[in-house]
Amino acid sequence: MSDTLKVVCPDCDAINRVAAARLGDGPVCGVCKQSLLPGRPLILSAANFDSHVSQSGLPLLVDFWAPWCGPCKMMAPVIDRAAEALATSARVAKIDTESEQALAAHFNIRSIPTLAIFRNGKLIARQSGAVDLKTLLDWFKAQTA
Known part of the structure; x- marks a missing residue:
């Protein structure tokens, strides 16, 4: 039997169970049928x-930002690309x-x-300042290894 992870739906916040081996297969929410x-x-x-931090079996990378912040605007495309790169191994979020x-x-x-x-409901690492995609992914992987 394969390991299952809880994955919180990004659209309806329903908690779904997904086999870890099937994360790359495009799982959908059992409630709203949107992509998990x-x-x-x-x-x-x-x-x-709280539901996304404490209920998810995937690590969560959160970008705390503000609309008036220049470095935050520079980071927006980096965060978008990080979400694509980490899609099957982590969640990426913005606050x-x-x-x-x-x-x-x-x-x-x-x-x-x-x-x-965040992992398993706990803050495990944080850093301030804008970084490029490679630096962000390297830092994330080092913290979640």
């Missing part, structure tokens, strides 16, 4: 943050610190962009 691993960043809010000030305060976000990695 769309290869694009999720938009997280206070309403869905707008302007509209989600309580989440930003909870994680003591003082500088943006700040990247944070």
